[in-house]
Amino acid sequence: MENLFRLADQDQDFFQRKWTLVNGPVIVGAGPSGLATAACLKEQGVPFVVLERADCIASLWQKRTYDRLKLHLPKQFCQLPKLPFPEDFPEYPTKRQFIDYLESYAKHFDINPKFNECVQSARYDETSGFWRVKTIVTSDSNKTEFEYVCRSLVVATGENAECVLPDIEGLSEFGGEVIHACDYKSGEKFKGQKVLVVGCGNSGMEVSLDLCNHNASPSMVVRSSVHVLPREIFGKSTFELAVLMMKWLPLWLVDKLMLILAWLVLGNIEKYGLKRPSTGPLELKNTKGKTPVLDIGALEKIRSGDINVVPGIKRFSGGQVELVNGEKLDIDSVVLATGYRSNVPSWLQEGEFFSKNGYPKASFPHGWKGKAGLYAAGFTRRGLSGASSDAMRIAQDIAQVFKDETKQLRMRTVARHRRCISLSQF
Ligand SMILES: Cc1cc2nc3c(=O)[nH]c(=O)nc-3n(C[C@H](O)[C@H](O)[C@H](O)COP(=O)(O)OP(=O)(O)OC[C@H]3O[C@@H](n4cnc5c(N)ncnc54)[C@H](O)[C@@H]3O)c2cc1C
Ligand SMILES: NC(=O)C1=CN([C@@H]2O[C@H](COP(=O)(O)OP(=O)(O)OC[C@H]3O[C@@H](n4cnc5c(N)ncnc54)[C@H](OP(=O)(O)O)[C@@H]3O)[C@@H](O)[C@H]2O)C=CC1
Numbered sequence: 001m002e003n004l005f006r007l008a009d010q011d012q013d014f015f016q017r018k019w020t021l022v023n024g025p026v027i028v029g030a031g032p033s034g035l036a037t038a039a040c041l042k043e044q045g046v047p048f049v050v051l052e053r054a055d056c057i058a059s060l061w062q063k064r065t066y067d068r069l070k071l072h073l074p075k076q077f078c079q080l081p082k083l084p085f086p087e088d089f090p091e092y093p094t095k096r097q098f099i100d101y102l103e104s105y106a107k108h109f110d111i112n113p114k115f116n117e118c119v120q121s122a123r124y125d126e127t128s129g130f131w132r133v134k135t136i137v138t139s140d141s142n143k144t145e146f147e148y149v150c151r152s153l154v155v156a157t158g159e160n161a162e163c164v165l166p167d168i169e170g171l172s173e174f175g176g177e178v179i180h181a182c183d184y185k186s187g188e189k190f191k192g193q194k195v196l197v198v199g200c201g202n203s204g205m206e207v208s209l210d211l212c213n214h215n216a217s218p219s220m221v222v223r224s225s226v227h228v229l230p231r232e233i234f235g236k237s238t239f240e241l242a243v244l245m246m247k248w249l250p251l252w253l254v255d256k257l258m259l260i261l262a263w264l265v266l267g268n269i270e271k272y273g274l275k276r277p278s279t280g281p282l283e284l285k286n287t288k289g290k291t292p293v294l295d296i297g298a299l300e301k302i303r304s305g306d307i308n309v310v311p312g313i314k315r316f317s318g319g320q321v322e323l324v325n326g327e328k329l330d331i332d333s334v335v336l337a338t339g340y341r342s343n344v345p346s347w348l349q350e351g352e353f354f355s356k357n358g359y360p361k362a363s364f365p366h367g368w369k370g371k372a373g374l375y376a377a378g379f380t381r382r383g384l385s386g387a388s389s390d391a392m393r394i395a396q397d398i399a400q401v402f403k404d405e406t407k408q409l410r411m412r413t414v415a416r417h418r419r420c421i422s423l424s425q426f
């Protein structure tokens with residue numbers, strides 16, 4: 001073991017080796033969850049390696065979100081452990097402020113991820129008791145394969161790792177521009193266009209609102225149902241109210257109260273084609289991961305008719321979409337606000353802790369720790385506050401194991417040293 005560590009510390013180029021033994025965990029993903037875990041490990045004095053497929057930290061926020069995005073939960077629910085947001089941050093920080101905070105967070109804790117390094121596979125080797133993590137490193141001119149060997153593995157690739165692209169008849173031959181919401185930056189280039197926005201989650205609603213603000217005409221597809229809640233109720237954050245109520249009341253009752261309050265503030269929204277699901281908003285978030293829409297202005301545009309709510313899609317055909325009610329609309333472009341999925345099943349060779357949908361089988365607060373040094377950060381369906389809580393638990397646990405192992409190693413080394421000294425006396 002000591003020899004292996006000594007080997008791993010030697011100069012890579014000298015040995016032309018394609019693998020590294022990592023002292024401490026490998027963290028996959030340098031988003032908020034990976035960074036928070038790394039920061040908590042730093043505080044505990046545990047070394048680690050962070051692998052990130054993109055060329056920057058928080059790539060979801062830097063590369064796959066639109067310009068006018070703001071956090072939609074109040075700031076106290078979105079800051080990461082050990083370093084609060086700057087005091088002058090507004091209640092709902094902008095995307096730029098959040099990215100700046102994450103950059104300074106990484107700098108503060110001296111977290112230096114290995115960028116452009118995409119994890120292709122990870123498996124636990126029972127015989128050696130090590131995880132083997134294979135990556136492909138992409139540089140300007142070539143691709144190189146690497147392998148990391150480690151005792152523990154933190155999966156922090158996120159709930160939004162890949163875009164969901166629906167397979168709808170005729171879409172590939174539609175003719176106009178078709179993008180996923182993750183590539184939508186601003187409504188600027190859609191000015192004057194008729195745009196079909198597929199999906200009515202927070203992305204669909206906010207893209208539709210942004211399109212209106214840029215003088216485009218969005219039609220938003222609502223194929224099933226959606227919970228729309230006001231972002232604030234009588235000046236107080238709806239999310240904060242729900243969290244407060246959850247301290248005293250059961251979930252079902254909080255859900256009922258939220259719906260009564262939403263009705264008082266928003267009125268009946270079903271008449272605009274926004275049917276509510278039969279399950280309450282918090283229960284739906286917990287069980288299915290479906291986030292309620294926190295309205296920041298789209299509803300007003302729906303009421304005024306600037307956003308046209310339409311039912312599900314039957315098929316696309318040259319410049320047109322046919323809806324399930326038989327109606328046909330002329331459209332210029334399509335924005336697929338159809339959501340995201342985890343990519344864990346595509347690279348983690350393990351079937352006990354993670355389920356086929358790429359989330360841990362155990363639900364919050366039990367889904368952070370698997371067997372044989374496997375951990376998951378950021379799969380709680382509780383946004384950034386869930387990520388923070390995972391990170392703290394994981395770092396605590398890894399630090400405990402790491403310190404015990406290091407102590408044993410030190411004791412063995414001292415014992416060996418003593419044996420050498422006593423032998424040398426003969
Ligand atoms: C538009 C949008 C707005 C949101 N707003 C909020 C909000 O206001 N409040 C809130 O609490 N939550 C919000 N969320 C939820 C969001 O999940 C969290 O904000 C947060 O980004 C989760 O962090 P994460 O690190 O778990 O995942 P991510 O931020 O997705 O980071 C995961 C990282 O892993 C990397 N990665 C993935 N696969 C691999 C691989 N195979 N190898 C190497 N690296 C890999 C990715 O490139 C990425 O950088 C929002 C989500 C979206 C999409
Ligand atoms: N300001 C903020 O903080 C923002 C936060 N977010 C967060 O990002 C995460 C992802 O949100 P979002 O991108 O909206 O994804 P969601 O998964 O929340 O919503 C996807 C939407 O697409 C619909 N859909 C999927 N496939 C089809 C199809 N074939 N035809 C018609 N409709 C379809 C779904 O309908 P159905 O329900 O019927 O399946 C649903 O309405 C959420 O957690 C959200 O809160 C997003 C934007 C802004």
Ligand SMILES: O=C(O)C(=O)Cc1c[nH]c2ccccc12
Pocket residue numbers: 072073239285291292294381382383384
């Ligand atoms: O914005 C998101 O994607 C989140 O996951 C934040 C969030 C966590 N729990 C919620 C409950 C209601 C609304 C938003 C969230």
